[in-house]
Amino acid sequence: MPSAAALAPGVLAAQRRAIARALTAVENGLPGAADLVDALYPSTGRAWRIGITGPPGAGKSTLTNRLVGAFREAGKTVAVVAVDPSSPFTGGAILGDRVRLADRVDDDGVFVRSLAARGALGGLAEAAEAACDVLDAAGFDVVLLETVGVGQGEIDVAEAADTVLVVLVPASGDAVQAMKAGLMEVADVFCVNKADHPEASAIVRALRQMLHLRGGDAPAPVVVKTSALNGDGVAGLVDALGAHRQRLAADWEGTRAERLRRRVRRLVEAAWRRAFWTSERREGLTRALEEVDGEERAPHALAARVLGAE
Numbered sequence: 001m002p003s004a005a006a007l008a009p010g011v012l013a014a015q016r017r018a019i020a021r022a023l024t025a026v027e028n029g030l031p032g033a034a035d036l037v038d039a040l041y042p043s044t045g046r047a048w049r050i051g052i053t054g055p056p057g058a059g060k061s062t063l064t065n066r067l068v069g070a071f072r073e074a075g076k077t078v079a080v081v082a083v084d085p086s087s088p089f090t091g092g093a094i095l096g097d098r099v100r101l102a103d104r105v106d107d108d109g110v111f112v113r114s115l116a117a118r119g120a121l122g123g124l125a126e127a128a129e130a131a132c133d134v135l136d137a138a139g140f141d142v143v144l145l146e147t148v149g150v151g152q153g154e155i156d157v158a159e160a161a162d163t164v165l166v167v168l169v170p171a172s173g174d175a176v177q178a179m180k181a182g183l184m185e186v187a188d189v190f191c192v193n194k195a196d197h198p199e200a201s202a203i204v205r206a207l208r209q210m211l212h213l214r215g216g217d218a219p220a221p222v223v224v225k226t227s228a229l230n231g232d233g234v235a236g237l238v239d240a241l242g243a244h245r246q247r248l249a250a251d252w253e254g255t256r257a258e259r260l261r262r263r264v265r266r267l268v269e270a271a272w273r274r275a276f277w278t279s280e281r282r283e284g285l286t287r288a289l290e291e292v293d294g295e296e297r298a299p300h301a302l303a304a305r306v307l308g309a310e
């Protein structure tokens with residue numbers, strides 16, 4: 001198999017086939033994927049990466065479609081990375097979304113791709129970051145990174161973005177759930193979707209109150225209300241996202257450097273983990289865990305035996 005790094009010129013020339021193959025390479029950790037990312041990296045930093053996260057069913061995919069439309073209308077090219085095997089983008093679900101996306105198949109200014117990241121070096125968060133690099137280097141103005149839910153992995157993915165949008169719905173306890181899941185910390189903009197729901201205003205108020213109580217030096221995330229189904233509030237959402245982008249612009253290089261630091265740390269930790277888990281240590285762990293059922297129940301001694309299995 002030729003090295004994936006050979007795809008770099010095609011990606012830089014925005015050839016769709018090269019972009020698709022490069023995304024497959026970073027998704028699956030194919031040979032040369034790391035070299036490809038490094039070859040493209042100097043040509044990144046222009047795209048605006050927006051992470052979209054929130055509970056399943058909140059309307060992230062519907063909103064993503066709306067945002068694609070809004071950015072296209074503003075003359076920007078848009079790539080969508082759906083980190084979600086069951087997403088409408090992979091043909092898994094909602095007919096309405098598929099129909100809307102089908103309208104865009106002839107639009108060269110849009111690129112849609114799902115990402116599962118089996119075997120990517122550094123896990124899903126690195127795969128998402130690398131996918132953004134590919135699309136950034138290919139010249140897309142905006143990259144929308146949609147996750148399926150709100151687990152830690154998805155928060156890591158969202159953090160690969162410049163601007164993090166958290167989508168909630170006016171279901172009972174959603175705001176509290178968001179706080180528990182650590183979304184308060186990563187959100188730059190909150191969107192209460194399904195604003196057609198009678199509880200919408202109440203959850204907006206509750207969220208604003210929570211964010212206000214949180215305090216801190218950083219400016220509190222903006223809370224907007226949308227109805228992705230009919231498009232109400234989407235213009236306001238685009239403005240809120242744009243305002244965050246504007247704030248980042250003040251220290252764009254610093255933001256990028258911080259993200260690169262976090263990424264390098266993650267890559268090093270992943271490499272350490274791979275190097276550590278020799279087959280001998282794996283077997284040692286299996287044996288030690290079997291002994292848990294026996295006489296010896298000393299946690300540190302058992303762990304030490306695994307660590308000593310050189």
Ligand SMILES: Nc1nc2c(ncn2[C@@H]2O[C@H](COP(=O)(O)OP(=O)(O)O)[C@@H](O)[C@H]2O)c(=O)[nH]1
Pocket residue numbers: 054055056057058059060061062063094096193194195196226227228229230
């Ligand atoms: N009533 C209402 N339904 C919506 C709205 N936005 C999305 N939905 C519906 O909510 C369901 C889940 O939407 P989807 O975009 O797939 O959510 P995701 O799982 O967060 O990506 C779909 O049936 C949508 O049609 C909205 O603003 N109002």
Ligand SMILES: [Mg+2]
Pocket residue numbers: 060061062084087088147148
């Ligand atoms: Mg979705």
